[in-house]
Amino acid sequence: MSTDTHLAGLPATILHDEIVPARAPWLHHVAKGQTLRIVDLEGNQAVDFLVYSAADDAERYCAQNTVAAQGNLFLRAGTTLMSNEGRPMMTITASAVDYHDTIGGACSCESNTLRYGHHTRWQHACVENFLEANLWEGRGKRDIVSNINFFMNVPVEADGSLGIVDGISAPGLSLDLKAEMDVIVVVSNCPQINNPCNAFNPTPVRMIVAA
Amino acid sequence: MTDTLDPSPASALANPLANPLAARDHARAMGGTVVETMPVLPPMATDLPQGVAASDLVWEETIAPGGYSTHLLARGTRLRLIDKQGDACAGLQVWNAAMPTERLNVADTVKVQWNAYLGAGKLLLTDMGRVLFSIVEDGAGTHDCFSGTSNAATNAARYGEGRNSGACPNGRDRFLLGAAKHGLTRRDVHPCINLFKGTRIEEDGTITPLIGPFAPGREVLLRAEMDVIVAIANVPHVLDPRREYTVTPLRVTAWRGPVTLGNDPIRNATPEGLRAFLNVEDYFRR
Numbered sequence: 038m039s040t041d042t043h044l045a046g047l048p049a050t051i052l053h054d055e056i057v058p059a060r061a062p063w064l065h066h067v068a069k070g071q072t073l074r075i076v077d078l079e080g081n082q083a084v085d086f087l088v089y090s091a092a093d094d095a096e097r098y099c100a101q102n103t104v105a106a107q108g109n110l111f112l113r114a115g116t117t118l119m120s121n122e123g124r125p126m127m128t129i130t131a132s133a134v135d136y137h138d139t140i141g142g143a144c145s146c147e148s149n150t151l152r153y154g155h156h157t158r159w160q161h162a163c164v165e166n167f168l169e170a171n172l173w174e175g176r177g178k179r180d181i182v183s184n185i186n187f188f189m190n191v192p193v194e195a196d197g198s199l200g201i202v203d204g205i206s207a208p209g210l211s212l213d214l215k216a217e218m219d220v221i222v223v224v225s226n227c228p229q230i231n232n233p234c235n236a237f238n239p240t241p242v243r244m245i246v247a248a
Numbered sequence: 249m250t251d252t253l254d255p256s257p258a259s260a261l262a263n264p265l266a267n268p269l270a271a272r273d274h275a276r277a278m279g280g281t282v283v284e285t286m287p288v289l290p291p292m293a294t295d296l297p298q299g300v301a302a303s304d305l306v307w308e309e310t311i312a313p314g315g316y317s318t319h320l321l322a323r324g325t326r327l328r329l330i331d332k333q334g335d336a337c338a339g340l341q342v343w344n345a346a347m348p349t350e351r352l353n354v355a356d357t358v359k360v361q362w363n364a365y366l367g368a369g370k371l372l373l374t375d376m377g378r379v380l381f382s383i384v385e386d387g388a389g390t391h392d393c394f395s396g397t398s399n400a401a402t403n404a405a406r407y408g409e410g411r412n413s414g415a416c417p418n419g420r421d422r423f424l425l426g427a428a429k430h431g432l433t434r435r436d437v438h439p440c441i442n443l444f445k446g447t448r449i450e451e452d453g454t455i456t457p458l459i460g461p462f463a464p465g466r467e468v469l470l471r472a473e474m475d476v477i478v479a480i481a482n483v484p485h486v487l488d489p490r491r492e493y494t495v496t497p498l499r500v501t502a503w504r505g506p507v508t509l510g511n512d513p514i515r516n517a518t519p520e521g522l523r524a525f526l527n528v529e530d531y532f533r534r
Contacts, residue, residue, distance in 0.1 A: 095433070099396065100355070100396075100439060101354075101395055101396025101397075101440070102396055102399065102402075104394055105395040105455070105486050106402075108454060108455050109452070109453045109455060110394060110449055110453040110454075111452075111453035123399040123400060123401030123402055124401065140358060140359075140364075140394065141359050142355020142359055145356075145375065145377070147376045147377030147378075148356045148359070148360060148373075148375075150527065151373070151520045151521075151523045151527075152359075152520060154523070155523070177349070178349045178375075179435040182439065183439045191359075193364045193449040193453075195451070197364040197449075198362060198364075199358055199364045
């Protein structure tokens, strides 16, 4: 028996198992029916996440269709990730963290200049990771849409105040996503060091695909 | 031979469009028809704000319920939207006209401004840290950055049908056509904002739609801060609970205006917004 607690409850056949280093991009094809588990190894590590249809990568995750379909901003166990064509792409089948964000978008060199000042322009950012990973499959800047931020906490207050605040994740917590179609998952293991989304300390995450 | 295979002069008279010149006369007789929902060329409006010259008008159109329109607007142009009857919903896609890979980024728009709701003084931001539009005046207060627009699947579920060719066109397919008119494709239609129909976010994340219908004549005034392509789809809000496809005409008026100056109060209202304007000014420093 495996003593690896990160594998608990997954289907028996592990197809892929990889540790994504802090600050790095990751791209992987996940077939319909397979489960992707993302493990927040050290806690409060934002995992910026995009997903494309493998058959037609102009069909991709749509944050607005996803939240409109469920009438709620937060992604939880049971949420279906919807495409820009209104079709289910993946379903969150389990989540040890209560909710995840999909309104905060990805950090970029350019938005960092607005949020923190032009002295941060040189720093690595999620959009750089999304671009780098997508470029290998012929996608580019037009393909970077509003994303998911797993393990990231963005509350909206009654007066409309909104912001990335301290996370609600912890070391070893994970979530599972079941692919509802053949998909390409593109991740940025968020390198942001100017806000609490990574507890100011980007750390590795583990990606496990099982079937 | 039978009569049907040998047209007589009498049957030609019975079909007045049987020759090209008759068809031309028929088509030309339609010219000059005026309806509510149409563009006015050259643009003309009798209700321009004081100080705006009629010669500066660049766009006057009333977009039909379920319709869409697109326009190229120069930096400094003012864009006024009027919900004429209280049930319009203006979905907006915006691109940098010079480089359409740069476009409206709804996530950055709310995140950078630390606020979920659009209103006077708020900015529409690009994915490149720049400002596409400032909201100069807002007589509505019910707008939406979160729920996007309808698509073929949502309209089929609600109205039984949702194609561009049908009676209940969906917002995404309207945007796709609008984008295509500028050489853009499915990859270029990203999350949008909705003006006039709003959402309120509850503490547990629930999205409460604010659908109205509202008082007729509510207005929003935007100011283009870059050269932009704007596509406007006037379709029911995706969370509109009504079973009928309900939407009313949307009036659009635009006129030339000065580029935003260094002492502009919206430009200088917040440190984040100011840096976005600094990025715009840097982009145009050529």
